[in-house]
Amino acid sequence: MDLSRRELLAAAGKFIVLSGAALEAFESPTGALAADSKYRMADHWWAMTIDIGKCIGCGNCVRACASENDVPEGFFRTWVERYEVNGEDMEHPQVESPAGGMHGFPVRNTPGVKSFFVPKLCNHCAESPCVQVCPVGATYVSPDGVVLVDQQYCVGCGYCVQACPYGCRYLHPTKHVADKCTLCYHRITKGLTTACCEACPTAARTLADLKNPKDPVHEFLRVNAVQVLKPDMATGAKVFYKDLDGSVR
Amino acid sequence: MLDLWGARKFDRCAAKDWWGACSLTSGMKRIFEGSEHLIRLALVAAVLVLAFLAIRYALIPRDFGKYGHYRPGSLTEIAARTPVFAGRDACASCHVDIATAKSKGPHANVGCEACHGPLGRHAQDFTSQKPVLPDTAKLCVTCHEADSAKPKTFPQVVSREHAGDAACGVCHNPHQPKL
Numbered sequence: 001m002d003l004s005r006r007e008l009l010a011a012a013g014k015f016i017v018l019s020g021a022a023l024e025a026f027e028s029p030t031g032a033l034a035a036d037s038k039y040r041m042a043d044h045w046w047a048m049t050i051d052i053g054k055c056i057g058c059g060n061c062v063r064a065c066a067s068e069n070d071v072p073e074g075f076f077r078t079w080v081e082r083y084e085v086n087g088e089d090m091e092h093p094q095v096e097s098p099a100g101g102m103h104g105f106p107v108r109n110t111p112g113v114k115s116f117f118v119p120k121l122c123n124h125c126a127e128s129p130c131v132q133v134c135p136v137g138a139t140y141v142s143p144d145g146v147v148l149v150d151q152q153y154c155v156g157c158g159y160c161v162q163a164c165p166y167g168c169r170y171l172h173p174t175k176h177v178a179d180k181c182t183l184c185y186h187r188i189t190k191g192l193t194t195a196c197c198e199a200c201p202t203a204a205r206t207l208a209d210l211k212n213p214k215d216p217v218h219e220f221l222r223v224n225a226v227q228v229l230k231p232d233m234a235t236g237a238k239v240f241y242k243d244l245d246g247s248v249r
Numbered sequence: 250m251l252d253l254w255g256a257r258k259f260d261r262c263a264a265k266d267w268w269g270a271c272s273l274t275s276g277m278k279r280i281f282e283g284s285e286h287l288i289r290l291a292l293v294a295a296v297l298v299l300a301f302l303a304i305r306y307a308l309i310p311r312d313f314g315k316y317g318h319y320r321p322g323s324l325t326e327i328a329a330r331t332p333v334f335a336g337r338d339a340c341a342s343c344h345v346d347i348a349t350a351k352s353k354g355p356h357a358n359v360g361c362e363a364c365h366g367p368l369g370r371h372a373q374d375f376t377s378q379k380p381v382l383p384d385t386a387k388l389c390v391t392c393h394e395a396d397s398a399k400p401k402t403f404p405q406v407v408s409r410e411h412a413g414d415a416a417c418g419v420c421h422n423p424h425q426p427k428l
Binding site for chain 2: 009012013016017037039041053054055056057058059060064067068082083084104105107108109110111113115116117137138139140141142143148150151152153182184185186187189190192193195198199200201202203
């Protein structure tokens, strides 16, 4: 090939400069939330409270989440488990969650057995294990305390899916990126509650803003026996369960 | 001028001392002689480094790392989704009569869309999405069918014993279910 070093270097230099300029032109404007929004991230620290004593296992939350967030079939951002604990055998509870409890649960009346429903979702941990393992900066805790996934940056390696101790993440079957509960970030930033809380008929789930001094969550945390899931893992989980049985994993 | 492309041939040892070794000046010459190879290498390395920096500059958004090790633009993208559920306040802003009636009964805290389904598009433009009236024969039992896992204080019935095949709506008004 008749190409002198000088020509090659000159061509390479042009290519670098021009491709840099082209990419710069394609880069979308970024920044904080939409300029017209009154929402300020620094004013919020989102959490959720779940009252086990109010959950009736109707599956409304699971259905609402699926339709609000286009959750692919067979995957769940939130789901409900039915626990049955026989006597003192707390280490071996019978747990079932047919289709994530989306269509409710088969009616069962077992008077001699302790049974209850446990709704689950991403705990939006402040010290999230999933965020710590992400190699590409695609998952993060937002300034208002929500664990989110940047689907443009996610390479679908699945480390976060393995790292989540609560099993709250999955790889999207068609997008091939990590997907999870966003705490309906598109709703809560518009002043709405999450889809699951909106659809919950008994207010077993309530969205909570820990930075809002008037939020009833403070009273909830003060007067009730409250527990997070797997507190020994020190994940800083922010889904607070009232009256959570010790058998719940 | 340096001859970068190596056309000129250098004498390996221009002046020799009496014992045959290169003199000090010729030693210095030897250090710099052939340096064009190194300079060429350094130039290639510099070009590569510059290319890396240019590509990096182009690919990483300016505000990356503003809040942490992530792209803040993704927050905007996620927040930009349109809600599917309108929320009970949106419903009550038009359906005042039903909202008032409901607020006096035991279903006061049940969201409208808990039974009627997501109606965000209806709330934006009521002609674009027509709500479907739920069938009380199927709807009510999803909550009220007796099950030992449900909280004891929650009103439950064995629907077959309670009403036979009759739909709940025959006797109960879902917005004010107390008879």
